[in-house]
Amino acid sequence: MAKNFVSREENYSQWYNDLVIKADLAExxxxxxxxxIKPYGYAIWEMMQAALDKKFKETGHVNAYFPLFIxxxxxxxxxxxxxxxxxxxxxxxHYRLKNDENGKGIVVDPDAKLEEELIVRPTSETIIWDTxxxxxxxxxxxxxxxxxxxxxxxxxxxTRLFLRTAEFLWQEGHTAHxxxxxxxxxxxxxxxxxxxxxxxxxxxxxxxGVKTENERFAGAIETYCIxxxxxxxxxxxxxxxxxxxxxxxxxxxxxxxxxxxxxxxVWATSWGVSTRLMGALIMTHSDDSGLVLPPKLAPFQVVIxxxxxxxxxxxxxxxxxxxxxxxxxxxxIRVKHDDRDTQKPGYKFAEWEFKGVPLRxxxxxxxxxxxxxxxxxxxxxSKSFTPMDGLNDTVVNLLDEIxxxxxxxxIDFRSEHTTEVNNWQEFKExxxxxxxxxxxxxxxxxxxxxxxxxxxxxxxxxxxxxYDESEEGKCVYSGKPSKGRVxxxxxx
RNA sequence: CGGGGUAUGGCGCAGCCCGGCUAGCGCACCUGCUUUGGGAGCAGGGGGUCGCAGGUUCGAAUCCUGCUACCCCGACCA
Numbered sequence: 001m002a003k004n005f006v007s008r009e010e011n012y013s014q015w016y017n018d019l020v021i022k023a024d025l026a027e028x029x030x031x032x033x034x035x036x037i038k039p040y041g042y043a044i045w046e047m048m049q050a051a052l053d054k055k056f057k058e059t060g061h062v063n064a065y066f067p068l069f070i071x072x073x074x075x076x077x078x079x080x081x082x083x084x085x086x087x088x089x090x091x092x093x094h095y096r097l098k099n100d101e102n103g104k105g106i107v108v109d110p111d112a113k114l115e116e117e118l119i120v121r122p123t124s125e126t127i128i129w130d131t132x133x134x135x136x137x138x139x140x141x142x143x144x145x146x147x148x149x150x151x152x153x154x155x156x157x158x159t160r161l162f163l164r165t166a167e168f169l170w171q172e173g174h175t176a177h178x179x180x181x182x183x184x185x186x187x188x189x190x191x192x193x194x195x196x197x198x199x200x201x202x203x204x205x206x207x208x209g210v211k212t213e214n215e216r217f218a219g220a221i222e223t224y225c226i227x228x229x230x231x232x233x234x235x236x237x238x239x240x241x242x243x244x245x246x247x248x249x250x251x252x253x254x255x256x257x258x259x260x261x262x263x264x265x266v267w268a269t270s271w272g273v274s275t276r277l278m279g280a281l282i283m284t285h286s287d288d289s290g291l292v293l294p295p296k297l298a299p300f301q302v303v304i305x306x307x308x309x310x311x312x313x314x315x316x317x318x319x320x321x322x323x324x325x326x327x328x329x330x331x332x333i334r335v336k337h338d339d340r341d342t343q344k345p346g347y348k349f350a351e352w353e354f355k356g357v358p359l360r361x362x363x364x365x366x367x368x369x370x371x372x373x374x375x376x377x378x379x380x381x382s383k384s385f386t387p388m389d390g391l392n393d394t395v396v397n398l399l400d401e402i403x404x405x406x407x408x409x410x411i412d413f414r415s416e417h418t419t420e421v422n423n424w425q426e427f428k429e430x431x432x433x434x435x436x437x438x439x440x441x442x443x444x445x446x447x448x449x450x451x452x453x454x455x456x457x458x459x460x461x462x463x464x465x466x467y468d469e470s471e472e473g474k475c476v477y478s479g480k481p482s483k484g485r486v487x488x489x490x491x492x
Numbered sequence: 493c494g495g496g497g498u499a500u501g502g503c504g505c506a507g508c509c510c511g512g513c514u515a516g517c518g519c520a521c522c523u524g525c526u527u528u529g530g531g532a533g534c535a536g537g538g539g540g541u542c543g544c545a546g547g548u549u550c551g552a553a554u555c556c557u558g559c560u561a562c563c564c565c566g567a568c569c570a
Contacts, residue, residue, distance in 0.1 A: 004504085013564085032562070088569070123570095157493080157568055164570070217570095225570095237570060276570060307529050314528095346530040353530090364529055374529075492570085 007288040012232040020161045023291040033159035033166035043299035061145045069118040074126035078251040084218020088155045092118040120153040129252040144176040162279035170274035176266045183267035187243040190271040191224040194239035203294040203406035209462025221245035227461040230283040233435020235489035241271035291356030295399040300336040303357045307364030441482035443475035461487045
């Protein structure tokens with residue numbers, strides 16, 4: 001399984017691709033740029049969904065579902081929005097097939113042309129705001145706090161498993177508010193939810209920030225984001241939350257009567273994270289032995305592997321394994337007891353290690369005699385014999401420790417790969433040789449940002465929310481005055 | 493859209509340059525015996541329209557023409 005597995009240093013992108021495929025997370029499908037998410041990969045996504053969904057509910061949101069297809073005309077109602085997405089839309093033009101008259105298979109029936117073409121949603125703002133118009137009349141109808149779990153399609157030129165596929169899964173929150181302030185609070189609140197999720201579930205540190213105009217969502221007034229740093233020194237946008245102002249309310253004529261009996265446009269937000277988080281998770285923790293999963297998101301937190309020779313040993317060891325499994329499950333721990341008789345222990349060790357199970361318990365005849373188990377940690381690849389007594393506590397504590405250790409390792413990596421840079425020469429050198437986040441002064445202009453991108457491929461990932469205006473300086477590129485440091489990096 | 497690569501049992505590949513007899517190897521699979529604390533060993537066995545369509549030839553996985561699909565690198569993007 002991990003045989004012939006290329007190391008990160010040898011070829012990082014091959015390491016990533018091989019990992020996704022060999023760890024059974026996903027595979028290429030028959031359709032270009034689309035992937036099959038396999039059960040093990042989907043199980044991780046379900047863990048993410050469950051945790052996020054709970055947080056959404058706790059913050060007052062409810063789930064709903066809006067259509068996959070969007071009338072083409074809806075798109076043109078918000079100018080910036082069309083412009084942003086037009087180049088990557090899949091379009092439905094017909095609704096019927098028929099047998100080819102020359103007997104060459106099946107063809108699109110030209111008589112079945114749609115009056116108005118339909119766009120396969122790349123995001124749902126338009127269809128949702130067209131709907132919200134009907135739902136909102138009074139301030140009493142607000143706020144609307146809705147999330148949907150859905151698939152979307154963006155016809156990307158170049159795709160990568162999980163990181164950028166033509167179709168992907170995500171959640172998109174769409175909220176409507178009576179006041180600007182309330183919408184702004186909402187956008188930031190959800191950014192906080194994402195940050196918290198990244199930290200406490202994914203064990204992934206992120207920088208909270210605001211996008212520059214260049215990187216802003218098409219149709220937003222302000223785009224907030226969380227940016228994470230991957231092990232190859234490139235940044236990954238892990239989640240976004242947009243303050244949409246009244247742009248969509250105006251485009252779709254969504255008005256309400258305020259308490260003062262004045263007709264006003266509704267204020268909006270939208271926010272989302274996608275299966276891209278799978279890529280982020282993989283590239284934050286995994287190593288040259290395969291996937292490494294944080295306990296909070298691992299489909300199996302513990303795998304039990306029995307070791308035996310004779311049938312009586314098998315029965316005894318498996319009975320013990322079942323007992324341990326049952327007790328751990330009572331504590332809410334997700335356990336896989338790999339009692340397959342068709343594979344040998346060594347094979348199972350390698351397989352589950354590659355699949356990133358945080359903790360492995362091996363039990364053999366010797367353990368039964370000594371009242372011990374062999375415990376192996378995935379994060380440190382260390383093994384130890386541990387007394388069977390108190391095993392439950394040991395496991396609970398270790399899972400906790402692994403979760404923390406992963407976060408700490410990730411944050412150490414990020415610290416080591418975050419560099420303050422004060423001149424252009426240094427900027428280029430650090431970007432070239434070290435990568436990572438670069439904190440540098442910027443004059444605030446799109447022109448400078450564009451030029452830096454042209455010359456180095458680095459972009460401004462965000463203006464950090466804790467932007468320090470006390471440290472004035474000079475733009476690293478133009479030398480013009482700057483109010484504070486922003487985050488540069490090459491990005492996925 | 494530009495550049496590169498690939499297409500041969502389920503998977504990974506060799507064979508192609510220089511055409512030839514039954515298309516081969518590893519893994520996986522099936523049967524049996526021995527094994528089992530880091531990817532088991534031996535023996536036997538099953539499985540392939542060589543991406544598609546033409547062409548050259550006595551004969552094509554191999555040469556020629558055209559097509560298609562996918563992957564990688566770039567431009568575009570979450």
